[in-house]
Amino acid sequence: MDDKTRDLTTLRFEGPRFDDHGLDLDVLPELMAYKALLVETAKSLWRAQHPDRERLPRGFEASLSIKFYGLTEGSTGVPLKRVIPEDTGNLSLLEGELDQAADLLENTITRFAAFLRQNRKSCSRKPCGTTRRGGFASSGSESFRGPRGN
Numbered sequence: 001m002d003d004k005t006r007d008l009t010t011l012r013f014e015g016p017r018f019d020d021h022g023l024d025l026d027v028l029p030e031l032m033a034y035k036a037l038l039v040e041t042a043k044s045l046w047r048a049q050h051p052d053r054e055r056l057p058r059g060f061e062a063s064l065s066i067k068f069y070g071l072t073e074g075s076t077g078v079p080l081k082r083v084i085p086e087d088t089g090n091l092s093l094l095e096g097e098l099d100q101a102a103d104l105l106e107n108t109i110t111r112f113a114a115f116l117r118q119n120r121k122s123c124s125r126k127p128c129g130t131t132r133r134g135g136f137a138s139s140g141s142e143s144f145r146g147p148r149g150n
Helices: 025-049 089-118
Strands: 004-014 065-067 076-084 143-145
Touching: 004 025, 004 089, 025 089
Parallel strands: none
Antiparallel strands: 004 076, 004 143, 065 076
C-alpha cells in the first residue's frame, strides 16, 4: 500500500537562531499548535459547508495526517505535506477543507503579524505580543511566517 503526499504549506521560522537553516527543538510545540489549529479550522469549515450533518464523517481527524520530510532554507522553512492513504474512501473529499484551513490560517497569521508591526509602540508586549511558550514567535527578534512571508 503506497500512501500519496501532497504539498500543503511551508511554514517559516525567522531570526538569529534559524539563520543556519536548522530547526531548534524548542519550536516543536509551535508546529503541534499549528496542526491543532489547522484540524479545528478544517472541522469548522466542514461543519459550515454541511449544516445538515450533525457529526463529522467517521475517521475525519484520523485521516488528517500532516508530516514534514525535511527543512528548507530561507531562515528555516518547514514544508508540510498532507499524507493521503491509498484507502481513503470518501475521506479524500476532505482535502478541500484542509487546504481552505491552511489558507485561512496563513491569512490570519499574516494579518496578525502586520497588526503587531503597525501597533508595536502602542501595544504593551503582553496583550499584543506573543509569548515564549505557545506563541508563534519566541521573541522580538524571531518570527513565524506562512508561505507568503509577510
